[in-house]
Amino acid sequence: MIREPWLDGWTVGPKLGAFEAATAESAPRPVRLPHDAVRDLPRSATGDQGVHTGYVPGGVFEYAKTFEVPAHWREKTVRVEFEGVYRDAVVFLNGDAVVHEPNGYNAFEAVLDPYLRYGEPNRLTVEARAHRDSRWYSGAGIYRPVHLVVADPVHLPLDAxxxxxxxxxxxxxxxxxxxxxxxxxxxxxxxxxxxxxxxxxxxxxxxxxxxxxxxxxxxxxxxxxxxxxxxxxxxxxxxxxxxxxxxxxxxxxxxxxxxxxxxxxxRLQVDPQRGLRINGVPVDLRGACVHHDSGPLGAATFADAEDRRVRLLKDAGFNALRSAHNPMSRAMLDACDRHGVYVMDELTDTWTRSKVAFDAAPGFAERWRHDVDALVAKDLNHPSVIMYSIGNEILELASPAGAAWSRRLAEAVRALDDTRLVTNGINGIIANLDRMAEIAAADAAAATTDGPPSDEASDPNTMMATMGDTMARANASELVTTSTEESASVLDVVGFNYAESRYELDRELFPHRVIVGSETFPSRIERMWELVERLPHVIGDFTWTGWDYLGEAGIGRVDYTDEPDYTPTGTVGPYPHLLAGCGDLDITGHRRPVSYYREIVFGLRTDPYLAVHPPRHHGRPTATTPWSWDDSVSSWTWDAAPGAPVTVDVYAAADEVELLRDGVSLGLAEVGAEKAFRARFETQYRPGELIAIARSGGREIGRTTLRTAGEPGLVATAERADVAPDGLAFVGIALADASGVVAGDDDVAVTVTVEGDAELAGLGTGRIRTEESFAGPSVTTHDGRALAIVRPTGEGAATVVVTAEGFAPVRVPLTFRA
Known part of the structure; x- marks a missing residue:
């Protein structure tokens, strides 16, 4: 069998109608796969995809490739394997339709035999579209790898x-x-x-x-x-x-x-008395939800990028990932296998009722079995996959028809693979949207300043953000208990989204039920993890999210409400918000303060962590969402006058923390006085050295130091200087002094050029509000950092050159060989 990557020699352009004339703007341009057709399109505040995609437009695109078909292929079978095309892919050969795959996340084959013209060039085209069909940034086009297979008529098919x-x-x-x-x-x-x-x-x-x-x-x-x-x-x-x-x-x-x-x-086992066990050993799932985009690469899926995400997430303390809300890529599954990360792989975000205008719901009743088959075929050999999720926050789940669909899907998965657990991300409020009046009435007896949403209820994120504690009470209500009971009963593990109020309740109501927190607020991890550790029937927690992502723009942002143009917008981040802003790691892989707080809560870190609130914002009123963390950075380098007031947080699993500035004690603070695992200090900023010492029982258990950066220079470092020809090179860029201390409060524009056998594939930062393009060649650093991603164009070598006004340029050598 000849099975080879089929990534070069493609073009892409907007799909023209049969009677539309080509223009200079519509001319196809050469691309290498995998490729995201919408990443570099101009964004607009008035675009009809809006906040869901980070104000990136959609479109209809046509990929094309011309290839020679030798005469001896008559004795073979020829097919093209697509790992994923978003969305509604239609493959044509020489103008004849070969296959249609509506699902943008399914792997599929195009068998070319009936349409080949032997001994001459053949033209393969692939149409794909993305338009108001997703609640997050989906990307578009042939965004996952493609392979050409030339085999004997008797052969081993895909996933044989x-x-x-x-x-x-x-x-x-x-x-x-x-x-x-x-x-x-x-x-x-x-x-x-x-x-x-x-x-x-x-x-x-x-x-x-x-x-x-x-x-x-x-x-x-x-x-x-x-x-x-x-x-x-x-x-x-x-x-x-x-x-x-x-x-x-x-x-x-x-x-x-x-x-x-x-x-x-x-060996995989689970029960409500002993929880989850792998090979007989108890395991609590330290989980993170992840979307499928790769940040500066858009939705384009590369094995090296997926491996890097998995590796960095595990380094940050996670041992499990939930692919939200679509099947995980093969490359990420491979990485989870290699690095030892458990996977909850999810089928879909919708069943038969739509969440956005043009999503997959209308075709679900006809296509569901095909989609289940594709999910299980992809996952079955991967030891990392321990749970299949049949859906996420399904609108019809609490209805009799939804219960029937729950059972149908769960049994279909088991018929194909009964070696894994079946779950579902249940949100009792979303499942009962049409009964919100009942929920509000039931909650009216409780004194509360928060309440059910009014005109913004159509946006589920805004609804959940505005409901506050009402949502917890509603999820534990009799209405949710009874309306979701059948759908939950078909599952091996009941996944609850934002419903920790059910954990202890269900231990009494449903003593045989096993629960996982399939989606939870990052700001409540200390409460979530206490429940996981204390309740054996609760086997883990999956925060929203582990890695930041494109779209659902600004749901984790922090607004300063005294800004002249501030307008309350719920969870809708106004243009030019691009990123969600709620990841433990930002889209470049840099760990945010919440990541270190979580690591301490998990019991994986004994040293305290210092998170400093920018002095320039001291005392200003803020507005946050349940997905937000504080606006803080682990830095003691600020463009602020000596003596400026500043808030310093210290995260620690300790009784108390002492803070020292330049060797002088600033006092002690109790850990947990306002928030578990946190001590807060109000002090003054002065350049120098800040030390936090954590103590329990009077004994020091760890310390952390921050120092003010000296004269910063431009620094660029490749994570690996030797890269495979089909891999990626990740080059970190920072403004740092000779000791490596980053000066993060004076960002500058950096320009990246690549010399030699490589090209710039992506350039970005963790800034959630930006109009800068990931295509480069320039970007403004964020908190002193940026990331360049370089793709080889073959074996050989390249040099990445980074420049910024007022700084000496930096040259980073790379080599590419198998």
């Missing part, structure tokens, strides 16, 4: 070998292999399938083979059970990966096809 480990003991494990063989020929064929299992070190562990007869135009499944002695088990603490190589041979023992798949051997 499925691996499960139903029987695992300490001394041996049984690996069940099921391989699909496809016969596209006109004749019955008997072929032989051979499997070879390799251990984490590459050593051979078990082999087996069997003949299989395949009728013409059909599939057949070959199965075998192989024993692995003393297996290395996969978990977040020890992500041991095995590999199975599958070979297909004909009647003369000549190889027809081959494939390889990674898998892990692990």
């Amino acid at each position: 070998t499925r691996v499960t480990t139903p029987d695992v003991d300490a001394d041996r494990a049984v690996v069940h292999l099921a391989t699909t063989v496809r016969n596209s020929s006109r004749h019955t064929r008997t072929v032989r399938v051979t499997w070879a299992i390799e251990g984490p070190s590459g050593a051979g562990l078990a082999t087996g083979s069997t003949p299989v007869t395949v009728l013409p135009g059909s599939d057949a499944v070959a199965r075998i059970r192989l024993a692995v002695e003393a297996p290395a088990l996969w978990s977040d603490a020890s992500p041991a990966l095995h590999r199975v190589r599958t070979t297909l041979a004909d009647e003369r023992s000549e190889e027809l096809d081959q494939d390889a798949a990674a898998f892990g051997i692990r």
Whole structure:
């Protein structure tokens, strides 16, 4: 089989109607895949996609590629594998329609055989569209990788070998292999399938083979059970990966096809008394929700970017990711397997009732089984996947029809894979939007200054933000209990979004129920994690969100309400907000203060953390949302006069904190007086050294130091200087002194150019409100930092040159080799 990346030689342009004339603006331009067709389009405050996509417009796009079809391909089957095209992809070959895939997140094949013209150039085109169909930034186009496959008519299709480990003991494990063989020929064929299992070190562990007869135009499944002695088990603490190589041979023992798949051997158990156990070991899920975009790359999916996200999220303390609200990319699943991160993979954001004008709901009733099949086929071999989520905040979930859909979807997933858990992100308020009057009436007896929304209820984020504590009480109401009971009963683990008020209640009402916080407010992690640790039937918490993302712009922002142009807008971030602003890590991978607070709450960090509120904003009134964190930075370098008042927060798992400035004590503060794990100081800014010392029981348990930056220079460093030709180089840019202390209060415009065998793929910062383009070549640093992403154009070398007015330029060498 010839299976090769098919990423070069493409063009893209706006799709023209049959009677539209081409213009200079509509002329196709060359691109390399993966590619996001909307990332670089001009943004506008008046665009009809609005805050959902960060004011980035949609459109209809056509990708095209011309390729030679040699005559000997007549004896082969030729197909193109797409890992994802957003959205409503239609593939044409030489003008003939080949396949239509409405779902923008499904992998699919285009079988070209009936339409090929042999011995001459052929033209493949792919149409894709994105317009008011998503509540977040989706991107558009061929945003995930593409492969060309030229195979024998009898071959192994995509995801041919499925691996499960139903029987695992300490001394041996049984690996069940099921391989699909496809016969596209006109004749019955008997072929032989051979499997070879390799251990984490590459050593051979078990082999087996069997003949299989395949009728013409059909599939057949070959199965075998192989024993692995003393297996290395996969978990977040020890992500041991095995590999199975599958070979297909004909009647003369000549190889027809081959494939390889990674898998892990692990045992998954859950119950309300002992919680979640992996290989018999209790596990609490320290979870993060993530969207699918890659920040400065837009929605374009690259293996190196996905690996980097997973690695940095795990370094920040997370051991689980929820793909919200769509199936996770293959590259991110691979990374979760390698790094040991558990996955809740989600099917969809809607079932049959729409949330935005042109989403996938109208076609759900006809396409749902196809989408479930695609999700499970992609995930089945990945040990990281422990839960399938069948939906998120489904509008009809509390109705009888919604309960029937819940059961139908859950059983369809189990029919394909009964080795994982099934969950659903249930929001009892969203599921009862049409009964908000009842909810308000039931809550009226409680004295509260907050209340149900009025004219802004159509935006669920604004509704949840304005309801305040009313939402917690409503989620624990009898109405929500009874209306969601059936839909919850079909699940192995009940996912609750923003409904921690149900955790203790359900222990009494539904003693056999296991719960996960499938989506929670980041500002309440100390309360969430106390519940997870104390209640065995609550197996984890997934914060919104682990990594910041494009769209839902400004839901985590902090506004200063004394600004002359300030207007209360709920969670709607006015233009030019681009990012959500609620990630523990920003879109460049830089950890925000909330990330360190969470790490301390998780019990993973003993040293305290210093978060300083900008002196220029001292005393100003603020407006936040439940997804906001304080406007603070871990810095003691400020453009402020000595003696200016400043608020200093110290996060610590301690009894008290002492703060010292230049060796002089500024006093002690109790940890938890206003907020758990936090001590707050009001002091004055003076350049120098700030030290926080955390103590418990009178004994020091850790300390942290901030120093004022000296004369800053322009610094640029590649995370890796040696990159594979199909990889990415990430170059961090900072304004820092000779000791590496970042001067973050005097941002400057930096320009990035690339010399040699590479190109600038993306350039950005964590600033949530901006009109700067990710395409570069210039960007203004944010808190003294920026990130350049460089893509090789082949093997060789390149130099990244970073310049800024008033600073000496910096040159970063890179090499690209396999």
